[in-house]
Amino acid sequence: MDHPSPPRKAPTLCSLRTGLALLLHFCNVALLSQRVCLSLTMVAMVNRSEPRGAPNASLAAPLDNVKNPVYNWSPQTQGIILSAIMYGMPLIHIPMGYLAGICPVKKVVGSALLLSSLLSLCTPLAAEAGESLVIACRFFQGLSQGTVQVAQHMVWIKWAPPLERNRLTSVSLSGTLLGPSVALLVTGFVSQSLGWPMVFYIFGAGGCALSLLWFVLFYDDPEEHPCISLHEKDLLRSSLAEQVSSGGKSVPVTAMLTSLPVWAISLSGFAFSWTNTIAFLYMPTFISSKLHIEMRENGLLSALPHLLSWVLSILAGHAADFFLARKILRLVTIRKLFTTLGLLPPALLAVSVLHPSVSPLSSVVGLTLASATAGFCMAGLMINPLDIAPRYYGFLKGVTVLIAMVGGLISSTLTGIMLNQDPDSWFKIFLLMAAINVTSILFYLIFAKADVQDWAKEWQGTRL
Template identity: 35%
Template sequence: MQAETEEESDTSPMLGSAMERRELLRPTKVPVCCSARYNLAVLALFGFLILYALRVNLSVALVNMVKPNSSMSENASASVCPAHSTSPQKPHNITGKQYSWDADTQGWILGSFFYGYIITQIPGGFLASRIGGKLLLGFGVLGTAIFTLLTPLAADLGVGYLLAVRALEGLGEGVTFPAMHAMWSSWAPPMERSRLLSLSYAGAQLGTVVSLPLSGLICYYMDWAYVFYIFGALGIVWFVFWCWLVSDTPETHRTISPSEQDYILSSLRNQLTSEKSVPCGALIKSMPLWAIIVAHFSYNWTFYTLLTLLPTYMKDILQFDAQENGFLSALPYFGCWLCMILTGQLADYMRERFNISTVVVRKTFNSIGMIGPAVFLVAAGYTGCNYVLAVTFLTISTTLGGFCMSGYNINHLDIAPSYAGILLGITNTFATIPGMVGPVIAKSLTHDNTVEEWQLVFYIAAAIDLFGAFFFVVFGSGVVQVWAMKGFNSHRL
């Protein structure tokens, strides 16, 4: 098999000559402001903001949906830290309907999303490569929004209906990331990939930042059902703008300038292949792809564990009240969002101005984004009842994870731009497993809610992060692989 370790010292492996590189770097002719590609990134940012708001709002609403006497009583050992705030009373008697769901049922409700989400990852990437990502992503968001609007009705009909609705939400949302990757394979010039993709996907972190405290406020001042009505309606509004303003490719965009269209197409001239068949044998043997899979799995283990259980840690260990919990749980994701935006700019700047190779940038940023969180996550477990230090370490840990956006997360487009949607579907399928089993394992390890139990949870997440960082450093690549190039015959493997 021909080596997949081509000359990786090239700053931009897709450029075959100095002339092509000079053609690529034409900032005066392709302004960023009001450009079609950055308009796409901003619309995608709002789309993923809404998607993650639709995903995480149930975690907040569920607290208000369950009758207090149906929840598992807390173990006395959970009160390891003294309460340092007094929960305010609601301004008036707002409760909404409540249900007698035990802890196991609540766990199934929270996890049912991922059972739908994991199914459509690979099919989503495959369909995006065939029919384009615009409508697939758009209808994925629309479907998720519609089923979110039906959530209060489903809860009233019975827990089985609610499980089905959440799984269907996962099915719709599962196609969105592969579809967006497929679109960026046609829209993102190689030297702008980090900043364009980090801008668009940062919406996921921003959605968490917005949804956690806002859902809490909606539940506090209104009825929990409005959490689903408000975010669901916003999803439908976004769908209208997406269909109106976005095109699958630069060639089909109605208002793109000729200079921008030429800039994008010329920069991708030697990257994309018209080959429709997927080289499955080459994918299975590709260690750079396996490097992304392992890194994606490892990062998501920590991400989903904290996304699901950080409010619990804030409440049971650090003893924050409900309103403080919502805002402080969102703080780490605000840091991650900001980090993703800034490091996306920095990664492309390093490649363009300092001639640093793509593979060095990807491995460096990925290592910072996985080793840094591991260190501060372990440190957070040893802060005791020092609330300021605990929140600071957890925030730094999640913030540093933003470096990974310019590491493994964009790497699909580096090694196989024509198959980027399919590759993301593959890696995200593996990376969804931590969302299904990670919080379950963490819950089983924190039965008594002691500091020592939470330290073990943090140890496990940190160890998985370190392994993912090491694997990517050893096997990651920054060049277009042979099996993803023009003229490659998939039957050779």
């Protein structure tokens, strides 16, 4: 069957919008590296052989104490420290979702990235002062990272033609998947050779450099960018001519919160965040405690699924645009397909790896695939809010990300508590994760939509 050819567009690989997607990609790599590196440095930061004494007592040998100080934190304290960043992120999502349509994205993203990077530089000093200061540091880092997480989506309202949204979004957001891989790869080597504090210094300095690049290279409006070509400017102007924003109008909160497609996105995001938080924060602990693997190899194995997930997320974005441009699949089918591919395999594989007959090698392969397939969600639920409500995209993204981050917050804290009570409670942890994923997939398949909803087509009278 013949299909009409897609609209003429500037070469994607040579376009400024692709360059901005890559810049945003590396900003996300920096942020996630800063967030995730603590899950592996925690193995080096915490004493696991001496009886627990004073909470912040340093128990390392005198010669190692300078470059590798060790603290006597209980598993429950470690869980609170690891999840502290998740406490800060949800608080900023809805306010930032509303303000992202008003405040310049350039200033919001650049400032928040800079703040997160400075807090990363301060983390080793905070650890010396006590776990309370580390928790505070991570909390405010969560506020800054949550700001970037929501505000960055507003970039594509003006910079992404409709037939390129999947690939540009997947390129930029895939940095959130590559970041943990980079963090885990670098952390194992740096911790052993230079000491774990250097991990925070390296990722903090890298983030500061990227924030400066962002301020120099990014412009909120393509019309104002000094380096954009006339061809690309015309393409963006024509392809986005009919797209509207909320423009300061009141948000239809009631209609939004009673919309089943919104809840389909939110609950699947809840499951995605629940699953990925466990993978990001606790996979090094699982590999260390269950498979008894040293830190350097631990870092390599923990990084592998995130690296594969990064590849799959980029491929998913390109595949989604291909299916859409060739009219092979409807947009709603594309969203449901990639969301299912992102959430169902982790549910099945995570439980299967704990079967008594499964070898350590099979466990590693299973966990790698379980974490990696989450990358498919980048072409599914992650971009779905822009389909159903482009006018209120910033606010809606804030709402859905907030609900999703609650999943990450609960899973990180609950996992820490369960491991504190029983170090062998991994089966319960993975079984609960599988139940949440399957339930959310069923809800998404039934209620998800990909067309603009009635409440998002015209200004509604509901006020905040």
